[in-house]
Amino acid sequence: MALRGVWQLKKLIVSYCDWGGSSRGIRAFMESELPTFKEKNPQLELVTELIRGQHPHLKAFYKNKNERVVCVKNMTPEDILLHATRLRNALGRKVVKLKTRHVTKHPSVQGTWTTEVKY
């Protein structure tokens, strides 16, 4: 997730509940893997937020003002790390089906072929 070398994920909010059972995984994640994740990504602003009585989720804010929310209720810490890594690896673009696998601004170097081309 880096457009021309610039990381696109600005902020990641880790919301959890200290009482609920669905937050067990994310509480374990915050103890075990969150510090290493934070060190690996110094450009990322990581915030932990306490929301009581709600299911836990990860909120990602991208440079193109896009927000992605991933609910991590009842997940193991490894799964939560995977989701957090995926959020970090992605650009903030909308998830739509790809039109082409090759995006270019200059489709032709030697000239587009037409029937009039003579070599």
Next chain:
Amino acid sequence: MAHRRCIQSLVRHATALISLKKSPPISFYEILTPKPNTVIATTNLEPSWFTPWSHIRHFSSRKSDDSNDEEDVEESSDEETENDEVAADLGRYNSPEEKEAEAAAIGYKVVGPLQRSDRVFKDYEPVFAVVQIGSHQFKVSNGDSIFTERLKFCEVNDKLILNKVLFLGSSTQTIIGRPILPDAGVHAVVEEHALDAKVIIFKKKRRKNYRRTKGHRQELTKLRITDIQGIEKLEIITDGKPLKAAVKKTEKVVTTA
């Protein structure tokens, strides 16, 4: 009968290997009567000594016909090869860097170091290359983006060199590879590892009460091509389509080593 065949193959093999390896210490007599020292010696030479043996074994199911003397040796050699294969499969996940380099070669990419304030993103140059990644081929130029299947051993913001280049072209010159060009390289930077949009795989058989729904998201990697090497780049300002009649194109056919 089986014994004679086995011994004949033994003789053939041992002579061949002795001539190659010059390992006189183990003679046929010692193999046929296993003593502790010879068994240890054979295990030392295991990979080189017995792998041709196991090739011959594949053609005939002689394992049951073997004499008891050969069985011990055979079993240990089979175990050794199995262990080697298992180790090779797990090798990628234990991340020895040689294994990663091999796997990267299978996908035709070489991971370079991470970027660190390099001026990699240049302006457009009128040069293109046809590069192959995995089983897909793309015609790329400077500054293009490519979506490929997820490349396993690279992180975001990694520099890659795609070394399977099949074709190079500029406005005055084309170089054709047969099938690849050995000295050409295409530099790319990993932009993202993301999931594609969800496709729903729906199966139905009508009037048979059968309906299945499955969701699938493909893992993709977006690469940005930064540089193409292996061809002369002339400093020509691109103005739309260059004149086809006036430009002389020299074709150069390159054979692979």
